[in-house]
Amino acid sequence: MLKEWSEDFSIGIDVIDEQHKGFFDAAHRLYDSILNCEGEKIVEESVEFLRDYANQHFQTEEAFMAKYAYPRLEHHKKLHIEFIETLDMLVDDLNVFGPSQHLADRALDISQEWLIHHITDEDSQYAQYKKQKSPKN
Numbered sequence: 001m002l003k004e005w006s007e008d009f010s011i012g013i014d015v016i017d018e019q020h021k022g023f024f025d026a027a028h029r030l031y032d033s034i035l036n037c038e039g040e041k042i043v044e045e046s047v048e049f050l051r052d053y054a055n056q057h058f059q060t061e062e063a064f065m066a067k068y069a070y071p072r073l074e075h076h077k078k079l080h081i082e083f084i085e086t087l088d089m090l091v092d093d094l095n096v097f098g099p100s101q102h103l104a105d106r107a108l109d110i111s112q113e114w115l116i117h118h119i120t121d122e123d124s125q126y127a128q129y130k131k132q133k134s135p136k137n
């Protein structure tokens, strides 16, 4: 199911929250492009857009964690790498089987649902850590 970003997903760091909103949008764009069978090129573009967006976002987060010497940085980096790998597996299946409701749902699962769990399970932890280390800014 398509979900919108809401305050429930805020981790209290503005720049990261803004990027998470953009991540939701990129996930929705991918879902729509697969579901509406807008053609190979559009699906390809929306996958590329999500991959680039995710990579930039992950770099922001990792730089942020490094700045505050977050102890789970390496673990977190691994989760980011796994996300890109899972996205690439979807691309392989899209190339083999073509767009379908099933693959649109899977796209939503590995992007939007993944992000929601990632925010609540992982990102919230470094936000908490940062708050303890540097409560002011």
Ligand SMILES: [Fe+2]
Pocket: 061, 076, 118, 122, 123
């Ligand atoms: Fe993250």
